Amino acid sequence: MGTASTTDEELLRTLYAEHAGPLFHYVLRLTSGDRQWAEDVVQETLLRAWQHPAAFEPARGPARAWLCTVARHVVIDDHRARRARPAEVDGEALEQASERTRGEDEIEQALQSWAVADALRTLSPDHRAVLLETYYRGRTMAEAADVLGIPLGTVKSRTYYALHALRLVLRERGIEP
Numbered sequence: 001m002g003t004a005s006t007t008d009e010e011l012l013r014t015l016y017a018e019h020a021g022p023l024f025h026y027v028l029r030l031t032s033g034d035r036q037w038a039e040d041v042v043q044e045t046l047l048r049a050w051q052h053p054a055a056f057e058p059a060r061g062p063a064r065a066w067l068c069t070v071a072r073h074v075v076i077d078d079h080r081a082r083r084a085r086p087a088e089v090d091g092e093a094l095e096q097a098s099e100r101t102r103g104e105d106e107i108e109q110a111l112q113s114w115a116v117a118d119a120l121r122t123l124s125p126d127h128r129a130v131l132l133e134t135y136y137r138g139r140t141m142a143e144a145a146d147v148l149g150i151p152l153g154t155v156k157s158r159t160y161y162a163l164h165a166l167r168l169v170l171r172e173r174g175i176e177p
Contacts, residue, residue, distance in 0.1 A: 131162050
């Protein structure tokens with residue numbers, strides 16, 4: 001049991017010694033100079049390498065090429081995850097937004113709500129249904145798929161096209177979403 005642990009540690013040390021420096025410089029370019037992010041990506045890449053020692057068999061080609069590919073995928077996944085999450089704001093920004101909302105004219109809000117409801121009526125029944133479930137009832141895409149009895153991928157594509165169509169209708173009416 002102690003031998004496997006020693007072998008794992010040696011593999012990790014060897015990976016780090018041989019590849020961490022060049023990999024870090026490669027990832028630094030991918031992360032637009034963000035050193036912290038680059039360090040995290042290198043750590044994640046080396047961890048994945050340690051978890052998949054078969055990737056370093058000579059028949060599979062150069063180890064560094066595999067490491068660079070894994071690092072590139074980690075950066076892409078991180079970038080997608082960051083885009084998918086809403087931006088974080090501090091308490092002061094939330095208070096300011098809340099104050100602005102309270103100060104808005106209620107009549108303007110009512111008119112906009114009416115315009116959006118009217119625009120929704122111009123959409124196809126399928127598009128209206130996915131928007132109703134995902135936006136107005138607050139369901140996840142998977143929950144909406146279950147409720148509507150359609151595949152998840154269909155919910156995703158219908159939501160995308162429904163929002164696109166809704167934006168166009170609102171723009172035609174002079175309302176910028």
